[in-house]
Amino acid sequence: MQPLVNIQNLNLKYQQKQVLVDLNWTIQHGENWQLGGVSGSGKTSLAKIIARKQTAIGDVKINFNTASELPAEVLFVESWYQFKNVEGVANFYYQQRYTSQQAKNSLTVHAELVSYGKENNLHLDQVEPILEALNFSTFASSQLIELSSGEHKKLQLVKALWLKPQLLIIDQPYTGLDVASRKSLNILLDKAAAAGVQLILICNDTALPTSINRFAEIKDGKLVAVDSFERSSHTENRLKEIPDFLKQSPLYSSQNIVKMVDVNISYGEKQVLKNINWEVKAGEKWLLQGHNGSGKSTLLSLINGDHPQSYANELYLFGNKRGSGESIWDIKKRIGLISPEFHWYFDASATVWQSIASGFYDSVGLFQQLPYSKAAQVDELIEYFALTESKNELLNHLPLGKQRMVLLARTIIKNPELLILDEPCQGLDQQQTQHFNQLVDALCANGMTVIYVGHFESQLPKSLTHKLVLSQGEAIENTKAYTIQKELA
Template sequence: MSQPVVHINNLNLQYQQMLVLSDLNWTILSGENWLLGGNSGNGKTSLGKVIAGLLPASGNIKITFNDTSKLPAKVLFVESWYQFKNLEGVANFYYQQRYTSQQAKETLTVKAELAYYAKEYHLNIADVEPILNRLDFTSLQNSQLIELSSGEHKKLQLVKALWLKPQVLIIDQPYTGLDLKSRKNLNLLLDETASAGVTLILISNDDDLPSSINRFATIVNKKLVAVNTKTDLQQFIPLRENKTIPAFLRTSPVYSSQQIAKMENIQISYGEKQVLKNINWEVKAGEKWLLQGHNGSGKSTLLSLINGDHPQSYANTLYLFGNKRGSGESIWDIKQHIGLISPEFHWYFDASATVWESIASGLYDSVGLFRQLPYSKSILVDELVEYFGLTEEKNRLLNTLPLGTQRLVLLARTIIKNPELLILDEPCQGLDKQQTKHFNQLVDELCSNGMTLIYVGHFESQLPNCLEKKIVLENGEVILIEDLKTDKAYKQLKDYALNFEPSL
C-alpha cells in the first residue's frame, strides 16, 4: 500500500486580510504526480508555497520523507519566475540595465551560479552537464545572469531543480518562456526525475505534460477538488464576459510617420558575443507582425532597439517613427509612440503601486504614478479598470495580486494611450486560457482600427487573428520574412507554430 508523502488537513491561508484557502484537505501518495490547474488566481501558487514552507498557514501539513532514499529530504518550490540578485545581494535592477556595458560587473555568470549551487547542496558539477545539454543551455554558462531573458532564467531554475532531485518538487508554470524543443526535453527530464523517486506537483494549464503526471486537481471556493483527467479541469475556468471596447480605443492612433521602424545591417555585440547580425527589417504604419525564434535567438534584443532601450542603437543605422536614432530625440520621445508589455518589463516593474496607479502610469511611460491626473485622463483609467474586470482590485497593491491579474493590469497600462505601435512580447504569460482568448480578441479589435502590432507569441491557437506578416530569428539572424495573407502562408504559419514554438 502506498504511503502518504504529503498530507494536508484543514489548511487555512489568509493573505493581506483575504482568505485564500479554507479548510483545504489533500493527500499525495507515493507514486502520485499531480497537475494543479484551473483558473488564474484560484490559490494554486499559494498552496504550492505553503507545502514548501514559504508561506505560513494554519492547519496540519505533514511531509513524510523516505529515509531510505538517496534523494535530498527536501521540498523545492520553483517560482514562475526568479528574481536574481547582484554581487552585493541586491535585486533592484532596472529594465534597461540588462543592455548596458557595465552589466558584466553586476552579477554572477551562469557557471559561477551553478558552482555556488553545487557547493550549497553538495552536488557533483559533472552531473549538471547532461541537463544543460538537453535544455540547450550549455552555451550560456559564461553569460551574466542579468543578460538572460526571462525564458533563459526559467531554464536555469529548472536545471538546478532537476540537478538537485529533491524528494518533492513543485514547479509553478514550468513551460513559461520555453520553446517547443525545450518543452519536450523538459517533459522527458521530468519523467526521468519521477522515475528516480521524486514526487512532482506541476502548477500549469498547459496541454502537453510529462507522461508521469497521473493525478489532477484544481482549487474551487478555496478548497481542493480532484478530477479524473486534465480535460476535466477546463470546466472550472469561468467564461469571461464579452464587453464593448472603450470608445477611446475604437479610433485609429494618430501617426507621426508612415515608417514605424527601419533597420539597416544592425549589429549588436557584447564583447565577442554577437547577439544580432546584419538585421534588415522595416515596419510600416498599420502592419501586424509576428516575431518568432528559439530561446536566445535575439528577439528581446531586437525589440529593445525599437523601444529605445538599447544603448547600441546609436552605433547602428536605425530609424524610429521617421527619425534616425541619435538625431536629438530622447528615449521618452520614442516611448510616447509605443505601448509595451514583456515578461522582462513585468519583472522590473514597480509592483508597489496600486492597480489604478499602475494603469495610469502608462500615460506617462513611468513605472508608477507621480502626478495628479486630470479628470479627462482619470476617466480613461476607470474605463479600462471596468473593461478588464479589475474594479474590485483597483485600490490594491499590484504585488498583492495573483500573477495573471498583475499581467492584466499591465496589459491595460500598455494600451491606455492608444499607441501608434503595440509591442506585445509574450503578453499572455500567466493568464489562463479564457484570459488569453479574451486578450487576443481585444488585440484583434484594437488592430482593426489601424494600430501597428509586433507580437511575440506561443502556439498558433493562442495568437490573434490579425497577424499579417512574420519575421523569424535564429542565432541573431533573420532566417525568414513571410507574408501571411494567403491561405498557403497561413498554413505554413500553423505548421511552423506547431513544430517551432517560439518564446523568449
C-alpha cells in the first residue's frame, strides 16, 4: 500500500525568510505523529500545506484508503478559530462577549453543530457521546461569542472527532483545556485512531494519546525524526537582566487592589458566578484555576472593567467602589492584561513596535507619538524579548508564538499595579514559556501584584503564593498558603 502522505523536496519562503528547505516526509498507514519543536519553525505552515490550505513548491501526495468507510479528507483544526456572526461576518470586539445576551448576534453551539452535521451528512445522535466526554453538553444553548478560548477549542475538537476524517491534523490540541478535558481528549483520540483515523498533533506536550507512535520536529527547514518530546532535565536558562524601569515597584494608588463581596453574575437563568468573596492586596501573587466554564474569564472581566454587570455588584477596584465615578480607562491604566481572547481581538495590522507601545495607552493600535522616554522603554523591551529583527514587521506576519511574546511585552510596558496573565504561555514553546515565567518571577520580586491563570503547576512561575479555585461559578478554594513546591511534591 502506498503511504498516506508522501512529501518530497518541499520549499516554502515567507516574508523573504526560507521556512521549509527541501523537506521530505513519508507517513505510512497506521502511523500517528507528534510534530513538535520551537515556535516559528514552520510546523503550522507544513500542516496547512498538507491540508491544501497553503501553497508551496514541491511534491505533496495524499493517498487515501479507498476501502475505508471514513471520509477521504484531511481535516486541519487550527490552533485558533475565527467564528462569524449570523450575517457571516467576524467583526466582533473584545467586550462584546459580555453583552451578547442582548445582541443575539452569533449562533448557539447547538445551531453550529446542526449546520456542521448537515454540511457533512452526520447524525446528531453520534455527537452526543463526544460532547459528554469533553463535558460540553451543557453549552448547547450558549452563543459562540460567549465561549472562552478553551470552550472554542472543545467545539472544534468535537466537530473533528464527529467527522472522523482519514487524516486529522490538530494544531495545539490541548490549548486552553483543563486537566480532566485533556485526559478525556486523549481517550477520544485513541478511539478515533482505533477506528482508522490517522493523527498529526502539533504540540510539545508529553501527556499524549497512546496511539501516537512517531515523533518529529522541523530544524533548519527540514523534518527530523526524534525519539519523543519528554521534558529534558537540563538546567534553566539564565534570565537576562530586566530593563531598569521594571526593577521599580509599581506606584500603588491603594493597598486594596480587588475586593468582591457576594458577587453574582447571571445570563438569564444561567448563573456564572455565585457569591464570590475575594480580596487581592497590593503585592500579592495569585493563581486562579478552575475547569473550562468554571467562571474564570467572567471573574477577570469584572476586574478589567469589561463586564457591564460589575455595577450591579459590590466590587471595589484599587480602593474605589465600582460605579463611584471612575471610567473604564481609569481602571485599565492600572492593569496590564494578556488573555487568549484579547489576542483574538487585537489589531494585528500594527507593527511589533507599535503593538508594544500601544500598551501605554491601553489601545489596540498606536495613535500618537511617544515621548523619548517611553520610546526608549519600548526599545528596551524589544531587545529583552529578542524581537529586534521583527520590530518593524506587522504583527500578523509573525508566528503565533512570537505574536504572543509581543503582546506579553505590551502587557508589562507600563509597569502596572496589577498584572493579569490569563494562560499567557499559550502558543509558546518550552524555552519561551520558561523565559517568560522567569520574567514574571523577577517582576514579582519587585513588588508587582499578579493574577495568573494556568492549569499545570509545572508551567507556572515559582513566585505565586495565593490560590483561588472556581467550580461551577463558586469559589471552592481560597488560600494564602499556596506554593508550587507543595503542589509538585
